[in-house]
Amino acid sequence: MSSSLRVVSKAGTLGKKLSFDARDGISAGNDPHFHERLPHAESRIAKASIRKPLLFLDDSESSFKVSTSGGMKKTTTLPCSSQGQRQQHHRRSPSLNNFPRFENAVTDSAALSTRALRQSASFSGRVFTSRGGRLADQSTPCSSRKTSRNDVNGAAWRISPRLELEEDPAFLQDHNVQVLLRARPISGIEIAQLGHARCIRQENAYAISWLGQPETRFSFDYVASEFVTQEELFRVAGPPMVENCMAGNNSCVFAYGQTGSGKTHTMLGDVGDFDRQPNENRGMTPRVFEYLFKKIHEEEVAQRHTNMKFKCRCSFLEIYNEQISDLLEPSSSNLPIREDSTKGIYVDGLVEVEAQNVRNILHLLLLGAANRKVAATDMNRESSRSHSVFTCVIESQWECDATINSRIGRLNLVDLAGSERQKSSGVDGERFREAASINKSLSTLGLVIMDLVDIANGKQRHVPYRDSKLTFLLQDSLGGNSKTTIIANISPSSCASSETLSTLKFAQRAKFIQNNAVVGEDASREAKGSKEHIQQLKDELARLRRQNNSAIPTPEMLVVKLVSERQVTKRLRNEVGSYQRELSECRMKLRTSLDANQRIVSELDVLRIELESSQDECKKLQQDLGTMKSEEKAEQEASSRSQLEIQLQEATQESTNLQTELQWTRDSLEEVESLVERLQRKTPALESGVPEASYENFMVGQLQAEIIEMHARLEDEHKRRCELEVQMANYVKYQEIERKINRECVLSTDDSKATRKKTVRHHDAILQLQLELDTIDGESDAIKSFRWEEGTHDDEAEVKNSVTIMQLQLKVETLEAALLEERQCLAEVRATNEQLRQQLENPQTELHGEKARIESFKGGHRSLDVESKSTSEDGKARMHTSWSQFCLFTKI
Ligand SMILES: Nc1ncnc2c1ncn2[C@@H]1O[C@H](COP(=O)(O)OP(=O)(O)OP(=O)(O)O)[C@@H](O)[C@H]1O
Numbered sequence: 001m002s003s004s005l006r007v008v009s010k011a012g013t014l015g016k017k018l019s020f021d022a023r024d025g026i027s028a029g030n031d032p033h034f035h036e037r038l039p040h041a042e043s044r045i046a047k048a049s050i051r052k053p054l055l056f057l058d059d060s061e062s063s064f065k066v067s068t069s070g071g072m073k074k075t076t077t078l079p080c081s082s083q084g085q086r087q088q089h090h091r092r093s094p095s096l097n098n099f100p101r102f103e104n105a106v107t108d109s110a111a112l113s114t115r116a117l118r119q120s121a122s123f124s125g126r127v128f129t130s131r132g133g134r135l136a137d138q139s140t141p142c143s144s145r146k147t148s149r150n151d152v153n154g155a156a157w158r159i160s161p162r163l164e165l166e167e168d169p170a171f172l173q174d175h176n177v178q179v180l181l182r183a184r185p186i187s188g189i190e191i192a193q194l195g196h197a198r199c200i201r202q203e204n205a206y207a208i209s210w211l212g213q214p215e216t217r218f219s220f221d222y223v224a225s226e227f228v229t230q231e232e233l234f235r236v237a238g239p240p241m242v243e244n245c246m247a248g249n250n251s252c253v254f255a256y257g258q259t260g261s262g263k264t265h266t267m268l269g270d271v272g273d274f275d276r277q278p279n280e281n282r283g284m285t286p287r288v289f290e291y292l293f294k295k296i297h298e299e300e301v302a303q304r305h306t307n308m309k310f311k312c313r314c315s316f317l318e319i320y321n322e323q324i325s326d327l328l329e330p331s332s333s334n335l336p337i338r339e340d341s342t343k344g345i346y347v348d349g350l351v352e353v354e355a356q357n358v359r360n361i362l363h364l365l366l367l368g369a370a371n372r373k374v375a376a377t378d379m380n381r382e383s384s385r386s387h388s389v390f391t392c393v394i395e396s397q398w399e400c401d402a403t404i405n406s407r408i409g410r411l412n413l414v415d416l417a418g419s420e421r422q423k424s425s426g427v428d429g430e431r432f433r434e435a436a437s438i439n440k441s442l443s444t445l446g447l448v449i450m451d452l453v454d455i456a457n458g459k460q461r462h463v464p465y466r467d468s469k470l471t472f473l474l475q476d477s478l479g480g481n482s483k484t485t486i487i488a489n490i491s492p493s494s495c496a497s498s499e500t501l502s503t504l505k506f507a508q509r510a511k512f513i514q515n516n517a518v519v520g521e522d523a524s525r526e527a528k529g530s531k532e533h534i535q536q537l538k539d540e541l542a543r544l545r546r547q548n549n550s551a552i553p554t555p556e557m558l559v560v561k562l563v564s565e566r567q568v569t570k571r572l573r574n575e576v577g578s579y580q581r582e583l584s585e586c587r588m589k590l591r592t593s594l595d596a597n598q599r600i601v602s603e604l605d606v607l608r609i610e611l612e613s614s615q616d617e618c619k620k621l622q623q624d625l626g627t628m629k630s631e632e633k634a635e636q637e638a639s640s641r642s643q644l645e646i647q648l649q650e651a652t653q654e655s656t657n658l659q660t661e662l663q664w665t666r667d668s669l670e671e672v673e674s675l676v677e678r679l680q681r682k683t684p685a686l687e688s689g690v691p692e693a694s695y696e697n698f699m700v701g702q703l704q705a706e707i708i709e710m711h712a713r714l715e716d717e718h719k720r721r722c723e724l725e726v727q728m729a730n731y732v733k734y735q736e737i738e739r740k741i742n743r744e745c746v747l748s749t750d751d752s753k754a755t756r757k758k759t760v761r762h763h764d765a766i767l768q769l770q771l772e773l774d775t776i777d778g779e780s781d782a783i784k785s786f787r788w789e790e791g792t793h794d795d796e797a798e799v800k801n802s803v804t805i806m807q808l809q810l811k812v813e814t815l816e817a818a819l820l821e822e823r824q825c826l827a828e829v830r831a832t833n834e835q836l837r838q839q840l841e842n843p844q845t846e847l848h849g850e851k852a853r854i855e856s857f858k859g860g861h862r863s864l865d866v867e868s869k870s871t872s873e874d875g876k877a878r879m880h881t882s883w884s885q886f887c888l889f890t891k892i
Contacts, residue, residue, distance in 0.1 A: 178221045178485045179511040180237055181208060181504070183492045184262035185226040190493035199497035200490070210501050218504045220511060226492065230269050230280070234287040237485045241411065242292045244483045245394050246299070246310075248407030252414065252477030253284060256442075256506060257489030258499035259418025266487055267415040268369060271362055284487070285390060285413045289361040292394070292411075299396075308398035313352040314361065316368035319469045320386035321437045326350050327368030327388065337472050345475055352393070365390065385434045387441065387470050388415045412477050416442065416470075419502070444468035446506055448478060453512040460579050486510050637809075641739060644816065648735060651823055655728060658826055662721065665833055669707070669714065672840060675847060676704055699850070710836060717829055724822050731815050 186196060201209045208223050210216045222236055241251040255263035269283025278286070296310040316327040317335070326332040329351045338348045355361050372388055390413040397406045417438040444467040451461040465475040476482055488507035490500040 176483050177510060178237070178240075178483075179507050180222045180224060180233070180485065180487045181218075181220045181507060182224040182228070182233060182262065182266060182487055182489050183226050184265065184489065186491070186493045187260070190491065190495045194494045197494035198492045199494045199500055200492050208504070210497075210504055212497055212501060216501075216504075218508050220488075220507060230266075230283055230287070233266065233487075234284055234291075237487065238284060238288050238291055241483065241485055242288055242295060245392075245409035245411045246292070246295060246396065246407075248396075248409050250410045250412070250476055250482040251484070252412040252474065252482050253288070253485045253487065254412070254414035254416060254474075254477075255284075255487045255489055256416050256510075257418065257503050258491070258496060261418065261489035261491050261496070261499075261503070263415050263418065263487075263489050266489055267413060268365060271365060285365060286358065286362060288411070288413065289355075289392070290358050292392075293358055303398055306398040306400055308396060311395040312355050313393045313395070314355050314364055314391065315347075315350045315352045316364055316388070316390045317347060317350060318368075318372055318386040318388045319441070319473070321434060322441065322469050324469055324473075327371045328353060328364060330371045337469060345473060347473070355392070361392075385417055385438070387417050387438075389413070389473065410476075412474065412482075414474065416445075419499070441468040441470045444471050445474075446509070449506070449510050452478060453509055456512055460576055462583070641735075644735065644812070647816075647819070648732065651728070651819060652732075654823070654826060655725070658721070658830060661830065661833060662717070665837060666714065668837070668840060669710065672707060672844060675844075676707060679847070679851075680704070703847070706839075710840070713832075713836070717833070720825070720829065724826065727818065727822060731819055735812075 183200065183202075186198075199211050201211055202223055202225055203209055203217065205223060206221065207217055207219045210218065224233055224236075237253060241253055244251045253267075255267045257263050265281075265283060267284050269286070270279045270281035271283075271286055272279060278290075292312070296312075300308055300310065302308075317324055318327050323333060324335040324337065324347055326335060326349075332349060332351075335350060336348050337345060339345050353360075353364060355364065368388065368390070372386060392411045392413075394409045394411060395406065396408075397404060399405070417434075419439060419442045444464065447467070448463055448465060448471045451463040454461045455463070465471045465478075471478065477484055486507060488503050488510075490496070490503050492500075
């Protein structure tokens with residue numbers, strides 16, 4: 001069997017057809033009296049309310065099942081219409097309050113036994129997330145755990161009360177807002193952070209304590225521990241809401257809580273693979289519709305004679321960053337909310353789809369969920385970033401006494417976006433804006449609830465519904481014609497302690513709201529009846545007036561009463577006025593403090609910007625300083641280089657002078673040598689002719705020996721000089737290298753754009769210089785080891801290069817020291833040369849003198865031939881004198 005879905009917009013049918021398989025697989029029991037009982041639905045809902053143990057609604061029988069203890073299997077089926085019987089059977093057995101006893105009870109309820117098993121001495125099994133992921137492995141047997149504070153708390157959960165339905169006829173009549181608290185299991189992330197430490201302890205089925213400072217106890221209509229299943233939760237919250245809508249009221253279920261606390265799990269749950277078989281983790285929404293369609297079917301069958309028909313029109317929207325978009329028609333955006341006296345509050349242009357069975361609804365839910373804005377935060381990998389509202393308008397019509405009656409109920413299922421602390425949820429940028437918008441709308445919801453609580457306490461309040469799209473849209477559900485169930489979701493982990501406290505406070509406040517539910521029924525028959533009744537009363541009044549004039553207030557009496565009532569009204573008005581003034585004062589104060597806050601925030605922004613710019617400036621100044629330092633260094637290096645150059649020039653000049661001197665010395669030595677040679681040639685002749693020539697020979701020998709020694713010394717000096725010249729040449733070369741390096745360094749400190757190009761040149765130059773250095777022998781190995789690094793933009797390479805330059809500079813200093821030493825050596829050599837020259841000068845003069853004497857001696861020898869031997873004595877004496885003079889000279 002298949003059916004079609006009609007897509008209807010506010011403007012009418014769009015003509016869009018969607019086909020669905022209409023098999024819903026839910027078997028429905030017949031309840032022929034359901035229609036009669038509809039006006040009393042409210043009290044029935046109340047009877048199906050929570051608080052009394054062991055009462056379960058059975059889907060298949062539209063009846064209550066009561067299980068009792070005592071070791072016997074005992075199930076009683078109660079027709080819903082029989083209130084007296086119900087009360088009789090629903091009386092609470094005190095012995096059933098205690099969990100261990102409950103565990104011993106033998107019942108035929110599969111759910112009961114499942115729960116009993118789950119809550120017995122060990123809780124094993126894995127908790128799966130709604131999106132298929134596993135939250136935490138809870139397979140540790142309790143008995144094997146050590147006793148600790150956590151275990152104490154854990155024990156509190158283990159003996160935590162289970163879902164127990166209690167008959168409380170007054171509950172939903174007096175309280176239109178029902179607040180349930182649901183704790184999810186501690187997640188793996190939380191276990192990783194703080195282990196199993198808990199921030200809450202469940203006291204009983206209605207109370208929970210927050211274990212912070214100070215420890216605070218909160219009470220709710222029901223507290224569902226982490227072991228409460230989706231089905232169990234639905235049994236508490238779902239049926240009353242559905243039946244309320246079918247009776248022509250508005251119902252609203254909404255999930256509230258911090259991000260990742262389980263709202264989506266509660267509302268939607270795991271609906272994958274619904275074509276094959278319903279998933280046991282499906283949440284409130286699918287179950288609500290399963291129940292609704294089952295009830296619709298039952299009603300239509302039961303009321304066949306009145307031709308009763310139900311229609312369900314569904315829409316699915318999200319509020320994201322204060323903009324409404326249609327989750328069933330994602331191309332639409334920023335849809336406006338309108339208010340109309342007949343329609344009430346509605347979203348203009350929202351697509352409405354007529355659904356005929358659960359599968360249709362599930363398709364819509366999946367379609368909408370796929371279009372919903374989801375993002376990852378630190379707290380939840382798939383955090384819903386919007387509020388989603390699934391609305392089903394349930395319209396029923398039936399005929400009675402030729403009158404067509406109709407009822408309209410509206411069911412809102414709201415999955416709020418998670419409240420979060422921006423810091424802890426690890427959000428930034430777009431996520432931060434989303435979080436701010438979510439938090440703003442949730443805080444407006446909180447304010448609305450506070451005002452509604454005040455109104456419930458008899459105070460006059462203006463409720464700021466229009467301050468956010470969420471509260472504007474939920475206006476009827478929060479404060480007006482609606483029965484509302486709030487499911488506050490929390491995490492029991494100590495990691496979420498403050499968020500849990502704020503959710504608990506919110507839920508506690510919400511518990512005090514009072515709604516004024518009004519049946520949305522077009523009761524033309526009832527209206528007619530009422531008119532007739534009024535007419536009857538009027539007639540009765542006239543009759544009474546006629547009978548006893550005194551019993552009926554005269555116009556004068558009425559005037560007096562009116563005056564006194566006016567006075568009361570005036571007094572009340574004055575009170576209202578003073579309250580309003582107070583309110584406006586408070587508002588003014590609030591606005592002022594908000595403005596001040598805003599100012600502070602903007603000032604902070606300005607300061608932050610200033611701080612950033614001053615930080616930038618600081619950085620720039622540091623860079624400039626660095627550049628200046630390197631420039632200064634370069635200048636110092638340049639001046640020391642020029643000094644070195646001057647010194648080098650001087651040394652070169654000195655070296656040239658020395659060379660000239662050496663050359664001169666060498667020439668004079670050569671001269672002496674040739675002179676000596678000539679003397680040697682002449683000496684044999686003198687020796688043969690003159691007996692005194694032996695003195696001359698001795699003297700010449702001495703001179704020759706000295707000359708040889710001087711030759712050797714000269715040779716040494718020459719060698720040393722050559723070495724010096726080599727060193728000088730190396731030094732000059734090295735100076736050149738250093739100059740090049742410095743030139744490149746200066747270039748590299750120039751403007752940043754050219755830096756990279758220059759760095760490359762720098763690098764090439766250094767490599768070239770290193771090649772040249774390689775050619776320098778001796779100590780250059782140390783220099784060779786300082787290699788220029790590739791990629792001078794890299795800091796480390798820069799440092800290495802600086803080290804290289806420093807090492808080269810050190811080398812320059814070493815060479816300078818060597819130069820100084822060489823210069824001293826040169827000075828010594830020069831002094832020695834000078835000495836030698838002086839020493840050479842004296843023998844030279846002596847030699848000249850001797851030469852002259854030898855010449856004169858020769859002349860005397862010739863005259864001896866003439867004058868014979870008479871003057872030989874004189875000659876000897878002169879020779880002797882000359883010899884003694886020579887000896888004297890050589891001693892000197
Ligand atoms: N009662 C629970 N049992 C098992 N798992 C749960 C329960 N509640 C929540 N979870 C898991 O916790 C995770 C977070 O839950 P969920 O997405 O429903 O949180 P949320 O409140 O909707 O978060 P957000 O506001 O960020 O969208 C999911 O993986 C979900 O399956």
